[in-house]
Amino acid sequence: MSKSKYFGTRLDQIFKGTQRHPDFKFFIWNPNRTTINDVTLGRALSPRYDITQWVISADYSENICWENNDDGSASNVRVEVLYDPTGSPIQITEKTLLDNTPFQIWCGDERLPLREWMPLFTGVIRGTPGFTEMSRRPQNVQTMTVTVVGREEAFLNSVVTARAYEKGTDIGRVVVETAIECMHLNRREIEIGDQNYVIGHATAQLVDIEVMKGIYQILFCTGKKPKFNYEGKLVAADTNLSKPVTRSYLDYDLVQEIRRVQGGRSMNNSVRLLGLDDDMTEILERRKKLAHGHITAGFFCPNVHMHVDFSKVGGKAEGGQKAIDTEMKYKVNGMGSFTHEHADWVPELEEDGRTCFGGVIQFNTGFDQGLMVAITVGYSVTALAAGAALCFSL
Numbered sequence: 001m002s003k004s005k006y007f008g009t010r011l012d013q014i015f016k017g018t019q020r021h022p023d024f025k026f027f028i029w030n031p032n033r034t035t036i037n038d039v040t041l042g043r044a045l046s047p048r049y050d051i052t053q054w055v056i057s058a059d060y061s062e063n064i065c066w067e068n069n070d071d072g073s074a075s076n077v078r079v080e081v082l083y084d085p086t087g088s089p090i091q092i093t094e095k096t097l098l099d100n101t102p103f104q105i106w107c108g109d110e111r112l113p114l115r116e117w118m119p120l121f122t123g124v125i126r127g128t129p130g131f132t133e134m135s136r137r138p139q140n141v142q143t144m145t146v147t148v149v150g151r152e153e154a155f156l157n158s159v160v161t162a163r164a165y166e167k168g169t170d171i172g173r174v175v176v177e178t179a180i181e182c183m184h185l186n187r188r189e190i191e192i193g194d195q196n197y198v199i200g201h202a203t204a205q206l207v208d209i210e211v212m213k214g215i216y217q218i219l220f221c222t223g224k225k226p227k228f229n230y231e232g233k234l235v236a237a238d239t240n241l242s243k244p245v246t247r248s249y250l251d252y253d254l255v256q257e258i259r260r261v262q263g264g265r266s267m268n269n270s271v272r273l274l275g276l277d278d279d280m281t282e283i284l285e286r287r288k289k290l291a292h293g294h295i296t297a298g299f300f301c302p303n304v305h306m307h308v309d310f311s312k313v314g315g316k317a318e319g320g321q322k323a324i325d326t327e328m329k330y331k332v333n334g335m336g337s338f339t340h341e342h343a344d345w346v347p348e349l350e351e352d353g354r355t356c357f358g359g360v361i362q363f364n365t366g367f368d369q370g371l372m373v374a375i376t377v378g379y380s381v382t383a384l385a386a387g388a389a390l391c392f393s394l
Contacts, residue, residue: 122232
């Protein structure tokens, strides 16, 4: 973890001592209300949910700095959690651990309050959680495996062309403005200042290059390398990795295993299927929400007939997927709720008679057409009475 805000704290003193009680906390946010940028800037609109009690294990791999795109990888965490659809204050299911959900790990000591702990990792959940349908564990405990990646992953294949800079411009300014304009970062997400090294050529420009690779080449002149730190902020790491990092452990029992991990660059092109049927034609998935929304009908509208597509009708050629055994859950408000009206879902089946790309929603709003006639007649009678009264008054 980073070290500028850590040195000199009580946590630093405890970790340098012999009596330690280390502990970890795992937090997520609602991705529909909060982005990873909001978490980094401390302006999240969603509550922070503590999911520590459901975490079984976590494998953390840190990319000490960004070397180059030929072997580009992002810091990542592989988290195994208990499946708990009745969890409180938040369910622990594939519906809550969504793709792009902000995720953060904090480390500290059991004897210290959380405000004195330090973030260890900040990133987002990538992909759909893996799900354990059956297990030999006691009581057949169901678990999910979640992959969380650092912020570098979002820029692995981001090719940009930045603006040109004149001779004499500090390269720190070039990095900051490139990150703001090409990576859409806020200035407070970038902890890089002037590097006291200026451009010596007449002009310099990044042209048709991966943005992280371009920043790496800019900072190469100063011996620094870009990385996103424990808070999710872009920094210039003063690190020389011409040789492998060496760590010495006096107690060999501390090392449980040595593992060589897959390069993170290939993660972007990987495809994971949850399972196929015997003919290898259908992907077997758990029931999930295909579409949702609100339908508002006018006061004088007695019936609603609406066509809904939850996938592209073009099928595989257009990236669409068909579904089987579809159903609709709904709630009727307004006049229809008083008359106990119900809604119907009619899937538009394909030639096979079982799959569909969408269907029709139809329901009665509860409005009685006789009421429209009564209102019209009542208005006409009132208008005639008013006209007659006006004639008599004249």
